[in-house]
Amino acid sequence: MKTNFFKNRLHVLSTNLLAPLFLHKLPIHAFILIAFTCVVATPSCKKMDVLAPVAAPEKAQGFKWLIVNDEFTWADTRSISLDVIPLQTDSDLSALLYVKTVNDGTLITYNTSMKQALQIKFDLPTDQTKVKVVYGTIEKIIEITGNRIAFDFITPIPAQYE
């Protein structure tokens, strides 16, 4: 269709404008060829630039083509701060407080009594959204929202003492 369009336009051009000159003596197909050559030789043709093929898809793939937010750190862990809320207790015992992944990978171990207020820092893989905090038989799953979480030693009253 594009070929017909140009052919028709060139035909009009030749018969209406250039006929008075010498071109009327050329056959139409020769005239078209000459005209087309002039067109493609013309620099800065926007129409031709727009129609020029874009980079092949495979050239746009690959690490170097990524454009990443400046604030992205490329880290696969984040620092979390755990506030341990003390319990008012008669007990002075110390035991181990574990912070673990939900798959029981130990992130940090701390020897503490229930009376002691603490802030413990640990690094957590970014794909982990929860941690397990264990102190003796006390075990709590804590959802990670932001980079600060809290743990206390209070658990539900045992059923037989409810």
Place this chain on the structure above:
Amino acid sequence: MKFFIIAYLLLLTACQLPAQTVSQNFNSGNRNAESANCWYTPGCSFTNTPTELIEGTFTLRTGQLTGGGNNSNGLISPWLKLTGNGAIAFKHRLTNFNNGSTRRVIVTLESATNQTIQDTLYQFVYGANDATTIQSVSVNIPAFTAGKIYRIRVVAFGTGGNSRCLIDAFSAIGTYWSNPAQDCKPLLLSIDTDGDGVVDKDDAFPTDANRAFSTVYPAASYGTLMFEDLWPSNGDNDFNDLVLNYSITTITNAANKVVELKYVLIAKAIGGVLKNGFAFQLDGIVSAKIIRVIRSKSPGNLFSLATNGVETSQQFANIPVFSNTQNLLQSAGGNFGVNIDKDFQFVTPDTTKLTLVFLENGVPALHQSTITANDVTPSLFNPYICLNQQRGKEVHCSDRVPSSLASLAFLGTMDDKSRPTANKYYKNKNNLPWALNIGSNVPYAKEGKDITISYLKLAAWALSGGAVFCDWYQSKSGYRNPVFLY
């Protein structure tokens, strides 16, 4: 080391004489909190109704005393080690005495030995005339309880009506003998061989009083470091110019002070020809805190070491590991690279082990304070390579600070767009890095294989700013192209 075995009763203060007084006034207003402290109040609530208060801000109020012989409505103390003397004291009354028959309160002992309720020490039967009068009770603790473990129960009974019993100001001569961390069971005799205060079953070093706990990062296995070494120019993005596995073990003592940091570094692959060195910095940790560095091998001549084994002239502790990758791992048959092409012979990775000593016999370095695990989280680990024997030409993970010996003249040149004033380092114009630190032991890309066609979710992860595919490095379905991974 002197060996001695102690029958350690979890905390020596629990065995002190004279005995303690334990007391309960319910003023916390929190049944759950008191339950966590092993004070149980079955069937009760804590009331702060002014007309019901006996003392303080809260008083224990039983349920309606309609249970007849129900034995669970009142106060159960923690396990106590009694001395056979002294007294149990408390105050009580009823809310009212209406439409009911028998109302009484009793005090009994429950033995830890056989956990049976026995020995009624006190009983009070309310009459219509004295039901709402506060009774102040003092009950002698029997001699037969000396040295034995009991719980004390103050329980109210009744039949019919809606009376409740109010109890307050409880105290008893005895030593707290429950373990709130173990379901409030009685304390058990435990062995602490090295006497550091941590019983053997919890002590990773039961015969070493200077060490108690050991935590490994990453928890599951090794982490993986991947470098491009054409910095400050962009590379081919296969991130295999140097590949290492690492693990960090933190050794702490019973007081949670860091004794040692142990590193295992395994050089696995070299995808380039440059003679690169490798070291790591502990951001924020001054060199002087390290008493000494114990190495499995010399780090080579690229680095200058101080007497304690860290690198000299550094603001923070820098630990050199090796000076020249080409000497460390040598390809068989003169092929390009090491362990980057399956067609060529595999070369056994090289392992370096390091121990950074922070405490020796419990004592830190001269003029230095101790540090805790909080002070040396794995995020302080700042690994880097030194390019082609140029000590000052460092390549770190993105936004990690260079060491004091890094030549800042390289920053911001060619493809590097570091902006130190904005704490932006080692990223190009598209914020792409030259190094990756992955907290897992993962395969690396073969030579010339772009990392995004090897790890198929990495691009999406990065483009989302980490919002999706945080697990991009895992071996889930559709996450990897194994053909491109070594």
